[in-house]
Amino acid sequence: MSCIFSGYFRRYKAGVWQRLSVVCDLSALTGNDLRHLPSPVQKYIHFTGAVGKPKIHNLRAVFSGSMKQKPGGNWMKIHSQQYNFFDDLARLFYIRSKMFGIPFDGLHLYTGSHATMEIRIANLFTVADARGEQMDQGETVTMFNDMCLLAPATLIDKNIAWKEINGLAVEAEFTNGKNTIGATLCFDETGALTNFISMDRFLSSDGKTFLNYPWSTPVNAWKDSNGRKVPSYGEAIWQTPEGPFVYGRFDIGEIEYNLVEFRER
Numbered sequence: 001m002s003c004i005f006s007g008y009f010r011r012y013k014a015g016v017w018q019r020l021s022v023v024c025d026l027s028a029l030t031g032n033d034l035r036h037l038p039s040p041v042q043k044y045i046h047f048t049g050a051v052g053k054p055k056i057h058n059l060r061a062v063f064s065g066s067m068k069q070k071p072g073g074n075w076m077k078i079h080s081q082q083y084n085f086f087d088d089l090a091r092l093f094y095i096r097s098k099m100f101g102i103p104f105d106g107l108h109l110y111t112g113s114h115a116t117m118e119i120r121i122a123n124l125f126t127v128a129d130a131r132g133e134q135m136d137q138g139e140t141v142t143m144f145n146d147m148c149l150l151a152p153a154t155l156i157d158k159n160i161a162w163k164e165i166n167g168l169a170v171e172a173e174f175t176n177g178k179n180t181i182g183a184t185l186c187f188d189e190t191g192a193l194t195n196f197i198s199m200d201r202f203l204s205s206d207g208k209t210f211l212n213y214p215w216s217t218p219v220n221a222w223k224d225s226n227g228r229k230v231p232s233y234g235e236a237i238w239q240t241p242e243g244p245f246v247y248g249r250f251d252i253g254e255i256e257y258n259l260v261e262f263r264e265r
Helices: 007-019 039-047 133-150 152-156
Strands: 058-067 076-085 090-099 102-111 114-121 125-131 160-166 169-176 179-187 193-198 219-225 228-240 243-257
Touching (some): 039 169, 090 133, 133 193
Antiparallel strands (some): 058 243, 076 090, 090 102, 102 114, 114 125, 228 243
């Protein structure tokens, strides 16, 4: 099934177009913009090459990789794409894959401070429809994770409160609307972000049952993207009582900033 014929994809595309506009402010991020940040965060932003380049208002990212629904389950190959908007916060995420040879796709929307997750098999049967306070809080974590990993220039946001733990770790609180979430960011000696850990996200396979476990996204590989360093590979892990559950492995393909048009691929 091509994503072009998916109702979810059409909604994803329409939502992106609704938020796209000409980016007028292309002022460069400067060292002065970073002065209020803890030193490990400043060092990380310098590490990524963001200083001296335009501030980030939106991004588009394309991923491939694999995911599993439960520990011991089979890995499913996935393809996804997303747009994030940072002036008026929004995250629109579209994913497609196959389950037992049957195509399925999903749409995650985080707009304002509310989130939904919908998954449909063969573009016919809805198997997950998640929304509510847990989704709102959890996707606020995901949005902040994207800011940290994909758009570190946005970490100057006034809605982030920082606390330095030591030279290689900080705690952060990110507030959007009614949602305030926490995370710990860990760095290595070069300034690279090595892990993002949060207690404020929820594991749910059906949108009805939500389990609160520590969630982390370790990173150990970086690549150059138009003069900025971005992760090239990452994992998503739940720390369950039975042990770590690695449920996602992602290769980051394209990543672009400050777009003014929708791109299909």
